Amino acid sequence: MELYNLQPAEGATHNSKRVGRGYGSGKGRTSTRGHKGAKARSGYKKKIGFEGGQMPLQRRVPKFGFKNINRVEYKAINLDLIQSLAEKLGATKIGIAELIEAGFVKKNQLVKVLGNGELTSKLDVEANAFSAKAEAAITEKGGNAVKL
Numbered sequence: 001m002e003l004y005n006l007q008p009a010e011g012a013t014h015n016s017k018r019v020g021r022g023y024g025s026g027k028g029r030t031s032t033r034g035h036k037g038a039k040a041r042s043g044y045k046k047k048i049g050f051e052g053g054q055m056p057l058q059r060r061v062p063k064f065g066f067k068n069i070n071r072v073e074y075k076a077i078n079l080d081l082i083q084s085l086a087e088k089l090g091a092t093k094i095g096i097a098e099l100i101e102a103g104f105v106k107k108n109q110l111v112k113v114l115g116n117g118e119l120t121s122k123l124d125v126e127a128n129a130f131s132a133k134a135e136a137a138i139t140e141k142g143g144n145a146v147k148l
Contacts, residue, residue: 017032019031019032072110073110074109074110074111074112074128074129075104075105075106075109075110075111075112076112076114077099077104077105077111077112077113077114077127078113078114078115078116078117079113079114079115079116079117079118079119079134079137079138080116080117080118081104081117082094082113082119082123082125083117083118083119083120083121083123085098085099085102085104086121086123087121088102092121092122092123092124093123093124093125093126094123094124094125094126095125095126095127096111096126096127096128096148099111110128110129111127111128111129112127112128112129112130112131113125113127113129113130113131113134113135113138113145114131114133114134115131115132115133115134115136115137118137119137119138119140119141119143120141121141122141122142122143123138123141123143124143124144124146125138125143125144125145125146126146126148127145127146127147127148128147128148129147130145130147
């Protein structure tokens with residue numbers, strides 16, 4: 001075998017379709033484009049997702065889920081963060097005002113205390129909501145969990 005006698009495998013190549021070369025070729029006149037209409041014209045480019053005027057798939061298929069307008073969103077604050085803030089301030093009462101001042105929550109946010117971490121001192125904690133674990137941990141140390 002030499003470079004000059006290399007050729008593709010049998011059936012691997014095809015001759016290109018020669019359209020618009022007269023009636024005798026069988027591909028003349030409309031050049032396989034059918035009769036009239038946009039697809040028969042030069043410059044035609046179909047739009048992505050266009051289905052000939054039928055409602056396209058992306059508009060037929062319904063959307064999923066919903067946004068609950070009554071959802072109450074809380075900023076989560078863990079017990080270890082409250083403990084470190086109490087040690088830093090030397091306070092026995094931690095409320096939303098102290099958390100805002102420390103920069104943990106914004107003025108209009110609701111606060112929920114979660115039970116991650118450990119309390120080492122007796123603290124009175126004010127928040128909008130408490131998890132069961134957090135409330136149990138606060139009362140176990142002799143503190144109060146006050147819901148606003």
